[in-house]
Amino acid sequence: MSSMWGNKVKISLFGESHGKGIGVVLDGLPAGIPIDLERVAAHMQRRSPGAQPGATHRKEADVPTVLSGIYRGKTTGTPLCATIENTDTHSDDYTSAAMKPRPGHADLTGLARYGGANDPRGGGHFSGRIMATLTFAGAVCMQILEQKGIQIRGHVFCIGDICDTPYDPLVLPGDVSDKPLPVLSDVQGEKMTALIEKARSEQDSVGGVVECIATGFPAGLGRPIFDNVESRLASILFGIPAVKGIEFGRGFAVAMATGAENNDSPRITDQGIRNETNHAGGIEGGISNGMPILLRCAFKPTPSVSREQDTVNLESMQNDTLVIKGRHDACIVPRAVPIVEAAMAVCLLDILEEG
Amino acid sequence: MSSMWGNKVKISLFGESHGKGIGVVLDGLPAGIPIDLERVAAHMQRRSPGAQPGATHRKEADVPTVLSGIYRGKTTGTPLCATIENTDTHSDDYTSAAMKPRPGHADLTGLARYGGANDPRGGGHFSGRIMATLTFAGAVCMQILEQKGIQIRGHVFCIGDICDTPYDPLVLPGDVSDKPLPVLSDVQGEKMTALIEKARSEQDSVGGVVECIATGFPAGLGRPIFDNVESRLASILFGIPAVKGIEFGRGFAVAMATGAENNDSPRITDQGIRNETNHAGGIEGGISNGMPILLRCAFKPTPSVSREQDTVNLESMQNDTLVIKGRHDACIVPRAVPIVEAAMAVCLLDILEEG
Amino acid sequence: MSSMWGNKVKISLFGESHGKGIGVVLDGLPAGIPIDLERVAAHMQRRSPGAQPGATHRKEADVPTVLSGIYRGKTTGTPLCATIENTDTHSDDYTSAAMKPRPGHADLTGLARYGGANDPRGGGHFSGRIMATLTFAGAVCMQILEQKGIQIRGHVFCIGDICDTPYDPLVLPGDVSDKPLPVLSDVQGEKMTALIEKARSEQDSVGGVVECIATGFPAGLGRPIFDNVESRLASILFGIPAVKGIEFGRGFAVAMATGAENNDSPRITDQGIRNETNHAGGIEGGISNGMPILLRCAFKPTPSVSREQDTVNLESMQNDTLVIKGRHDACIVPRAVPIVEAAMAVCLLDILEEG
Amino acid sequence: MSSMWGNKVKISLFGESHGKGIGVVLDGLPAGIPIDLERVAAHMQRRSPGAQPGATHRKEADVPTVLSGIYRGKTTGTPLCATIENTDTHSDDYTSAAMKPRPGHADLTGLARYGGANDPRGGGHFSGRIMATLTFAGAVCMQILEQKGIQIRGHVFCIGDICDTPYDPLVLPGDVSDKPLPVLSDVQGEKMTALIEKARSEQDSVGGVVECIATGFPAGLGRPIFDNVESRLASILFGIPAVKGIEFGRGFAVAMATGAENNDSPRITDQGIRNETNHAGGIEGGISNGMPILLRCAFKPTPSVSREQDTVNLESMQNDTLVIKGRHDACIVPRAVPIVEAAMAVCLLDILEEG
Secondary structure, three states, X not given: OOOEEOOOOEEEEEEOOOOOEEEEEEEOOOOOOEOOHHHHHHHHHHHOOOOOOXXXXXXXXXXXXXXEOEEOOEEOOOOEEEXXXXXXXXXXXXXXXXXXXXXXXXXXXXXXXXXXXXXXXXXXXXXXXXXXXXXHHHHHHHHHHHOOOOEEEEXXXXXXXXXXXXXXXXXXOOOOOOOOOOOOOHHHHHHHHHHHHHHHHOOOOEOEXXXXXXXXXXXXXXXXXXXXHHHHHHHHHOOOOOEEEEEEOOHHHHHHOEHXXXXXXXXXXXXXXXEOOOOOOOEEOOEEOOOOEEEEEEEOOOOOOOOOEEEEXXXXXXXXXXXXXXXXXXXXXXXXXXXXXXXXXXXXXXXXXXX | OOOEEOOOOEEEEEEOOOOOEEEEEEEOOOOOOEOOHHHHHHHHHHHOOOOOOOOOOOOOOOOEEEXXXXXXXXXXXXXXXXXXXXXXXXXXXXXXXXXXXOOOOOHHHHHHHHOOOOOOXXXXXXXXXXXXXXXXXXXHHHHHXXXXXXXXXXXXXXXXXXXOOOOOOOOOOOOOOOOOOOOOOHHHHXXXXXXHHHHHHOOOOEOEEEEEEEEOOOOOOEOOHHHOHHHHHHXXXXXXXXXEEEEEOXXXXXXXXXXXXXXXXXEEEXXXXXEXXXXXXXXXXXXXXXXXXXXXXXXXXXXXXXXXXXXXXXXXXXXXXXXXXOOOOOOOHHHHHHHHHHXXXXXXXXXHHHO | OOOEEOOOXXXXXXXXXXXXXXXXXXXXXXXXXXXXXXXXXXXXXHHOOOOOOOOOOOOOOOOEEEEEOEEOOEEOOOOEEEEEEOOOOOHHHHHHHHOOOOOXXXXXXXXXXXXXXXXXHXXXXXXXXXXXXXXXXXXXXXXXXXXXXXXXXXXXXXXXXXXXXXXXXXXXXXXOOOOOOOOOOHHHHHHHHHHHHHHHHOOOOEOEEEEEEEEOOOOOOEOOHHHOHHHHHHHHHOOOOOEEEEEEOOHHHHHHOEHHHHOOOEEEEOOEEEEOOOOOOOEXXXXXXXXXXXXXXXXXXXXXXXXXXXXXXXXXXXXXXXXXXXXXXXXXXXXXXXXXXXXXXXXXXXXXXXX | OOOEEOOOOEEEEEEXXXXXXXXXXXXXXXXXXXXXXXXXXXXXXXXXXXXXOOOOOOOOOOOEEEEEOEEOOEXXXXXXXXXXXXXXXXXXXXXXXXXXXXXXXXXXXXXXXXXXXOOOHHHHHHOHHHHHHHHHHHHHHHHHHHOOOOEEEEEXXXXXXXXXXXXXXXXXXXXXXXXXXXXXXXXXXXXXXXXXXXXXXXXXXXXXXXXXXXXXXOOOOEOOHHHOHHHHHHHHHOOOOOEEEXXXXXXXXXXXXXXXXXXXXXXXXXXXXXXXXOOOOOEEOOEEOOOOEEEEEEEOOOOOOXXXXXXXXXXXXXXXXXXXXXXXXXXXXXXXHHHHHHHHHHHHHHHHXXX
């Protein structure tokens, strides 16, 4: 495989950053589900560069055209394809990159993989822009999940060492999706914005962490061993460029916990058996336990920084330096929140439909 | 899918902890590769409970019988199946668990998934014992990888808050696989052992982190977007029970880095173009870059602790308490190192064979 | 899965007959292969309704737009997507069909599958028109195969009981792709045309058989048991609507053969070891043997006939009759030849790339 | 893939004819279904060489050992593995074959695929003996299907040019599974037996056709385009060695039909909407229509015949002759009936569970 993912609800992403267009096929959606394309567009808007702190000033219209799979406003159950035309592109910005690979990008690995045949303009198929198609797919899946009582929400958990209030792993958090920087604590959000602006002013960039939660996901889905919920979520989430770590529930903090304190104890409640705590992040033995599913993804700082960097010159085969021109994000994390939500939605719908 | 994994080199795990036997099929191995079954057994021995600090005193003989796929000492290229008989089992220890689900285990999620039909004894197919079969599979794959110049090594990186010397991401580390507690720093290892013994004496358990590295893996393998090297590794590694987080290269630390400092700069060297640093852990744009592949997995503390715990009684549907009897690991992390190495080997061989 | 196919070279078809557009994603193509889009268009032209005997007079422009995956005339190695706009459609012709299912069509099975949500116009995703996208995919793959010395050719083998000269299973046949009715024997072709015209004049339709051969395919590809060359070819070929039977080499005639006479004996020749005969159609034990791969597919007569037919009325839930209006093929077989070639090309390239 | 098959109910076959053992893993079975292992053994007995006309006198005990996946007589829902020890083997019979490939066997293609590393004894993994494992898997699936009202039956349809009474495509046929030669017409059966004995007496073998039907399979399963019921069935059925053709419903006879006569007209009946005829064999547009699913597979004559045959000598690289010793089937078709039923059962259960 490559740019396809899924067992039952399958997606196939295509497109290059500066080619004619990008898009996605969703195959295996349930039939007859109403889809509000305006809400899909609103979700995509959160990823498109705009008001988010640190966002590039590139314009990406991101207007999807649905070619198939929706009839009279509802899913047909047969493949849904949406395409997005590429418009605002400045290919010249990238000319030098072909000979001088950009540190932290896939220029050299793309060369190793495709022998120089892949489209180098703007990263081609490696471009973060391709995530617009995953965001579309996820926004569709989120609406289907909602109609089954499943909500997905995300926020910027950290930028650098500034952290937002963590999600309570037991309840659905407030909706902050309409903020340019989606955080629970506006005080921390202001500090994050300041940190991003500082990075930009220093011709640098900064990384962060996105936290995402899904409530209402039924118990008993997923499998032991390989097709467990964590494996599936991780396999789609690592498909988002710049993700370098994923953790569920308490995540890496479990390493410092003891069993007696880390175990979630089941208790009889009004809603049946529920765990008293949710250190496991809703997944035990690879299978959903009916508690909220909680995860965090670490994003590396945008590799495209404006300051001069060391690299090699592939023509002369000498060491060289490079100054990346063009408009780039000083921080991708705010724009990544709707992508993580989208990936989580595609995955949870796939697991749900798989049964 | 469920207990099957892989694109080209596929594995299928089977068995329940206290059933007749467990085993694995490896399908798609390259043909004609000599396999030293004694070395495979030695690798499995590192996972079997024994001298490792914190290990249970249960005996698991773990002697594999190869039914097919090896002829005159070499892989046939057709499916290799190995089975392991279950011998030393004390099923009575688990009788109460059926009615009183053990916190932190898959008792309730197994019930939700299988409606009570799955084998409850010792966790059935959810048991960590099933990892003996993955360890066998990985030990076979490691020998095949070695013959192609690829080495995989792991160590206990942390137990609780005690950490070993981290791997240098640029070079093959020393081999510590023959130590009961595989660490680089014996001083730190002694502290870890003390921490584990303390947990055991308090009828508790403790978690930790395993770090693993692969050197010699060629550049240009994997794909952009979904079938990238990180997604593939994460999808198999989260198949190991108790793993709650995975990170590559610098991992979650990238969130606190800036782009200028985090980017790995390519340089001209004697061995061709190599990155000066390896913050990316050998993977850029989802594709291997020829640098060592470095990852870390967080393991939660063993949920089976001897002290009394809160749970529910499924018969009376009342809150209740539970004391888990039997012999359990106070820390699974030392025994997990050869499993992580094994999973990494299966995955890298699959990616290599897929091309 | 559903409208996706492939292990390494994967295709994803989408679109409905009377929706906005149809298309295909090809994922996993080798990189850097020049593709002549004019030749692709010429191959697609053979499927588009036109001069073929028995073809509908509907116009299907079938002009593909390549959105991604080709850069400077060569495959990038990343997903190639092509879309085709739907233009000449007469949706009103199908209005009655929604309530009165057309015999021999998927109207009732589509209802059972999708609960009435699928696009009913012109068969929606079930329409033979979707085969334009498979034809595109195959035409691209045929060019890649050609550059590796592999040729694929097909002809109309039978219409009703009129049969063309069978292919000699040992050699590459002459190219008859530019004939409106691609047959080796023009005498038989004329009889076929007459039979088709007779069916049309009787408001009826007629079936037939397509025979296809691939030469130059290397020995040693495919697998024993399930991923054998026959299974793979059959699984994609039965994806073509109206195919009800597939056979390889001698096919069903082997039932009447004896072993001594049916076995192909290997002989030493100038080109190495070659079988003296090719009753096996190039595949033994599921694996290619280097001889030409030969297959035949049976196509049922077009179910859309103009004469009155029995059906049910879903509104009244009474027996009823139906007269299908609109322009339909009296025989689909001539237009099916380039589709069978295309499907065979996609499959053989997938097997070849898989190695 | 290779010897694995399935989307949701997956099977993984392993073993070589003269190795230590053979077996199968079934992954994804529904949980809690009672399985009668004696009935499974009885089904396997029909495949084991014995009283069937034309059967070899080799003894294949075929006693399966269930290692996992059944607990207290019911499926656990986790992987079920069964192994069969190899006992009665005469490896010396095959010694010459390594140097002189047997016509009609996979000796040369196995060499091309595995470079000589695959187990040559008795065909290794290519051996028809591996079908004992598929037969086991299918016998388990048949019991699960039965509990959902789905019956599968097969008979020998033809041996050479002698044909049994064809199945009525509208109803469940009588059960003839306890006959050594499972046919509806004993008169035709006697002629078939005579034909087989004649072939044996002439040191030859003879082919035939198996017909199989499934009743009670619900409407609306399968998909349009690639994952249709015909593709899925064909992909598993061509996994049976010696199958060279597959057809559904009327199969190749549709080529000689006209649309008006071939279309199945839906009618209102006591059991809801049913087709008046079943030329389509229960599948329209790739999706089940609730009518019986009917198919036929053509089996080539056993290639192991006792008379002298032409071949090559791989040592001298000269043309040579070969006399195959050992005990072989003069006709495999009677023993193939329970295998075809088994493959059909695995496939239909997979489709049913996939939903």
